[in-house]
Amino acid sequence: xxxxxTSQAYCKMVLHAAKYSxxxxxxxxxxxxxxxxxxxxxxxxxLCVDCVxxxxxxxxxxxxLEVALxxxxxxxxxxxxxxxxxxxxxxxSQDSRPNQVAEKVAAxxxxxxxxxxIVMVDNSRLTMSCFEPIVHIYDxxxxxxxxxxxxxxxxxxWSEAQKITSALLEGRSYENLIDFDNHLDDLRNxxxxxxxxxxxxxxx
Numbered sequence: 001x002x003x004x005x006t007s008q009a010y011c012k013m014v015l016h017a018a019k020y021s022x023x024x025x026x027x028x029x030x031x032x033x034x035x036x037x038x039x040x041x042x043x044x045x046x047l048c049v050d051c052v053x054x055x056x057x058x059x060x061x062x063x064x065l066e067v068a069l070x071x072x073x074x075x076x077x078x079x080x081x082x083x084x085x086x087x088x089x090x091x092x093s094q095d096s097r098p099n100q101v102a103e104k105v106a107a108x109x110x111x112x113x114x115x116x117x118i119v120m121v122d123n124s125r126l127t128m129s130c131f132e133p134i135v136h137i138y139d140x141x142x143x144x145x146x147x148x149x150x151x152x153x154x155x156x157x158w159s160e161a162q163k164i165t166s167a168l169l170e171g172r173s174y175e176n177l178i179d180f181d182n183h184l185d186d187l188r189n190x191x192x193x194x195x196x197x198x199x200x201x202x203x204x
Contacts, residue, residue, distance in 0.1 A: 002139065003029070003085055003117045004045035004154060007161040008200045012051045012177065012193060014130065014165050017089040017121045019174040020056035026105070027053040027179065029085035029119065030076055046115060047156060048084055052191060053179035059088070059101050068180045069108075075192070083109050087135075089121035096122040096136055098145055110140060118145055130165050133158070164203045173199055 009029055016025045029048040052072050055064065069083075076082060086106045090096060098106070098118050109116040118138040125134040137154060138145040152158040168174070177196060182189045 009048045009051045015174040016053040024091040025056045026088040030081040031084035033082045085117040087119040093123040
């Protein structure tokens with residue numbers, strides 16, 4: 001089952017990449033935990049309702065990643081979420097393919113959620129208006145991460161996602177975005193980003 005992105009999940013990924021456009025960023029995608037799968041639900045998309053921005057700059061620090069995964073996993077359980085995917089924007093703007101770090105973290109997520117996906121944010125296409133989706137989506141097939149065509153169907157509502165992302169970029173909301181690095185610098189910084197979540201909700 002393919003993943004589908006809500007406006008909030010897409011917007012926060014793009015804001016994270018915009019805030020640290022000079023370096024690599026990464027984060028996790030979360031979906032609402034569903035009860036028993038219905039037999040006829042096969043093929044229905046998995047809706048990623050939110051994302052959690054993790055790090056900027058150095059992405060491969062294993063101890064910090066472990067701390068983040070443990071805290072986020074607890075938060076997911078409290079909110080009936082499941083970690084459903086991983087996103088990353090590479091440092092080199094012309095390079096939007098998953099690297100070893102992306103595949104390693106995604107493989108870890110796949111241990112608990114077999115349909116996990118990798119979303120790569122393409123920095124080279126980041127503009128204020130963002131008229132086209134600037135992500136590449138990779139699904140795990142036959143032990144390989146394979147890209148699939150990104151269409152408007154990959155979003156719960158693309159026109160809404162585009163409108164909100166554009167408005168928040170123009171309003172420089174990315175300056176308020178908190179990732180896990182910011183949280184570790186000062187524990188008062190809330191990595192669930194309630195301020196941005198409210199901004200998204202107000203624009204819906």
